[in-house]
Amino acid sequence: MSSLVTEIHTRWTSLRSGGVATPDGLPVSTLTIDTGHGAAALALDEQGRSQLLLPVAAGTRRPSLDTPPALEVGAALLTGDGQRRAYLVVTCLDPRLDRAFADLVEAVLTRVISGEPAKDALVTAITDLGALFASHDTEAVDxxxxxxxxxxxxxxxxxxxxxxxxxxxxxxxxxxxxxxxxxxxxxxxxxxxxxxxxxxxxxxxxxxxxxxxxxxxxxxxxxxxxxxxxxxxxxxxxxxxxxxxxxxxxxxxxxxxxxxxxxxxxxxxxxxxxxxxxxxxxxxxxxxxxxxxxxxxxxxxxxxxxxxxxxxxxxxxxxxxxxxxxxxxxxxxxx
Structure with a gap:
């Protein structure tokens, strides 16, 4: 497991232990990775599900792509650092897939670090790793x-x-x-x-x-x-x-x-x-x-x-x- 994936897991664990909520009510942990429109962050939604928050240019819409059933991608205005910003919000709907979600988040952030726009990085990562989030069978494996x-x-x-x-x-x-x-x-x-x-x-x-x-x-x-x-x-x-x-x-x-x-x-x-x-x-x-x-x-x-x-x-x-x-x-x- 890479050091970035370990950090991602550690931050989500910390948030579940009582992370500080933003004015929007979300427990958020801000990262040091800047998308060009602000720092990316990890968060939990109202149901405690893991999220990735990617700051984007104002007016950015949800990317058009086939999203796996276990993922939800949306666009939202959220308050961070006292400012209202546009974000792409990625949520893992199945807690059993959090480890795979951490791999996806790492892939997105690595592309952002290399200079790729946040929206493009997200689309590429989901296209490459989307199979990890297909509906999975709850029956015992033979x-x-x-x-x-x-x-x-x-x-x-x-x-x-x-x-x-x-x-x-x-x-x-x-x-x-x-x-x-x-x-x-x-x-x-x-x-x-x-x-x-x-x-x-x-x-x-x-x-x-x-x-x-x-x-x-x-x-x-x-x-x-x-x-x-x-x-x-x-x-x-x-x-x-x-x-x-x-x-x-x-x-x-x-x-x-x-x-x-x-x-x-x-x-x-x-x-x-x-x-x-x-x-x-x-x-x-x-x-x-x-x-x-x-x-x-x-x-x-x-x-x-x-x-x-x-x-x-x-x-x-x-x-x-x-x-x-x-x-x-x-x-x-x-x-």
Missing amino acids: DRIIRGLIAELVVMRRLAARHSGAPALWFGPVPERHDFRGGSHAIEVKSASRSAGRVTISSADQLEAPAGGTLQLWRVALERTQGGATVSSLVADIEQHSGRSAGLRSGLAALGCHDPDDKDWNRMSFNCEGIDAWTVEPGFPRIVASAFKAGAMPAGIQGLSYELDPAVAEAFRADEAEMQAQEARLAASLP
């Missing part, structure tokens, strides 16, 4: 989803150690056939409870290599334990290399994980017992559309999933050097 995400984050941590842009290679949360792809090279990640476990292949194209490229299947053996790797710790490890990543956060949000520190997503922790890999090429045991007549699935078959025991594919096993070579191929596509 254990299998957490385990699968942990496996993919373990692989992303390896890739991030090689290239800071690694989160851009992650396609696991979106309907693409492979979890990681760079150019015409891909890695499909599967989790298993032990190093000799079977893996589930969920479609007929999942083990089809990209056209003109290469594909490796990686099996991440995860043993559930106390004090092991969690979603939160893995995201922190990855962002040690990549910096705060809008791509990573958006991908998490697409899975329903709007806050990587959320207790529900971190109720399970795992030790990675090892990663095994296989090069998927002709002869590898798999069911793919190209194996059928006319290169298509039989009429009437709309979906396919099956269990694969990689033990029968020993001839295709990839060692650590080959795994690293595949990582390098993917990373080569990054700027």
Whole structure:
């Protein structure tokens, strides 16, 4: 967590402990960051919800943009330092998303510090990070989803150690056939409870290599334990290399994980017992559309999933050097 995000959280906490109210009745904590029309501030609304106050030119209207359901953006005249000023007021409507809101506030203020107009900075930040504030499911997260995400984050941590842009290679949360792809090279990640476990292949194209490229299947053996790797710790490890990543956060949000520190997503922790890999090429045991007549699935078959025991594919096993070579191929596509 950056020092600015820490300061933002600390100030909201202080306001909730009894911050001084302005003539408008809002508990406000003024920052040292000037927008050119006055100092930005943090505040709480009448319901105690976190807010960002951005001074703007008189007459500035609310920006025209698709605002996520958990955010509210408005324009208001407020009294500060004895003066009546125009502000853009951003409110986080869901207290569970305060951590994500702090990240958004940091993004806005960082752009303001670099000289970007406050309104433009706000629009850009919401456009980049809006997925963090989509409506989030209050039901318990399925254990299998957490385990699968942990496996993919373990692989992303390896890739991030090689290239800071690694989160851009992650396609696991979106309907693409492979979890990681760079150019015409891909890695499909599967989790298993032990190093000799079977893996589930969920479609007929999942083990089809990209056209003109290469594909490796990686099996991440995860043993559930106390004090092991969690979603939160893995995201922190990855962002040690990549910096705060809008791509990573958006991908998490697409899975329903709007806050990587959320207790529900971190109720399970795992030790990675090892990663095994296989090069998927002709002869590898798999069911793919190209194996059928006319290169298509039989009429009437709309979906396919099956269990694969990689033990029968020993001839295709990839060692650590080959795994690293595949990582390098993917990373080569990054700027």
